[in-house]
Amino acid sequence: MNREFANVIVRDYGCKFYSLLRVNLKQHLFHRSAAAAEKASNNKKGLPSAIPSLEPLPEHKINFSTPPMMEGATDFHFFSLLKGQAEGRVMFAPTCGNPVMYDIDMDAVVAMPDPNFCKQRDSISLSMTRPGSQDDDEQHYVLSKEPGNVLFEVLEYGRNGSARGPSAGIERRWHWQHLPSPPMRGPYLPDLHRRAVFHPSAAAVVDETTLCVSSVDAGAYAFDTVKGEWRQAGSWALPFHGAAEYVPELGLWFGVNAAVGNTHHCLGAFDLSSWPPVEHRTWNYLDPLSDKWSTWQRHLLNLGSDDEMVVNDLTILTGVEVVRCGDGLKMINHKSKRFEGIEIHCVL
Helix, strand or coil, X not given: CCCCEEEEEEEECCCCEEEEEEEEHHHHCCCCCHHHHHHHHCCCCCCHHXXXXXXXXXXXXXXXXXXXXXXXXXXXXXXXXXXXXXXXXXXEECCCCCCEEEECCCCEEEECCCCCCCCCCCCEEEEEECXXXXXXXXXXXXXXXXXXXXXXXEEEEEECCCCCHHHCCCCEEEEEEECCCCCCEEEEECCCCEEEECCCCEEEEEECCEEEEEECCCEEEEEECCCCEEEEEECCCCCCEEEEEEECCXXXXXXXXXXXXXXXXXEEEEECCCCCCEEEEXXXXXXXXXXXXXXXXXXXXXCCCXXXXXXXXXXXXXXXXXXXXXXXXXXXXXXXXXXXXXXXXXXX
């Protein structure tokens, strides 16, 4: 496991700010070995009452406040992890106000450039390295939705042509670049005087220069990050919800199913190297919850070389490990922990 911590953004009920908690993965979500995890899994029922709370809660690393007029607009408060060289750079982009980045390793707050549009909480973000880069120039693509449009832009860290003076062409900095929206259009709507817009429900980085996004209604579209152009990839849809994570050790992409109205908690392994995608395997990573629990959001976090992941479900964190087993794959459940009295906004 390359990562030591999961960055959990929480909001205390009734509070006016968000807090960053750092959850130690080995301490709270993973056993010392796969054998220990399998032994523990055989002894638990998987019921909500059997899921222990995460205690003690990690201390708040930093708090992010929101403009007073937007305190209740939680759907428009966007957090993202800027990967680069470390796992500890968290960006917060409120609806009104300048974005900031908190570098955990340096314990420093950095002002970020203003984006071209506001980002919703459920925006899909994908990170990749600029093709041919010798110094890990990072590109962070964000898809956000509006009632009549899909907005798309990239946050880049690299040499910006807008720099002037002796540092022109040499200075590296963060900057946003507006990109063409995916052409996911439907029939003409006379009452609105425009064509219907289908919002993407899934996305993935499929190679070093290509992103793929899809919706059930519009099919799949591929974006060439070098040419800055979209093309239709097919009438099929990606078989997961949100952003998928590529695990190079297994040569596969992993994603979770949609949450709203779905009581099954499924993790899937997919091959996106050819289109349409091929589903290799799916697993239930969490038993169905009681009717008192409602699931509305899921996150997937790739933890690195040991093929381990964290799946977040409402206020539950679940650690799982996927390994080769003969000619197939095997998922090993480790631990699940739940948060009490606070809401998980997202996991990075």
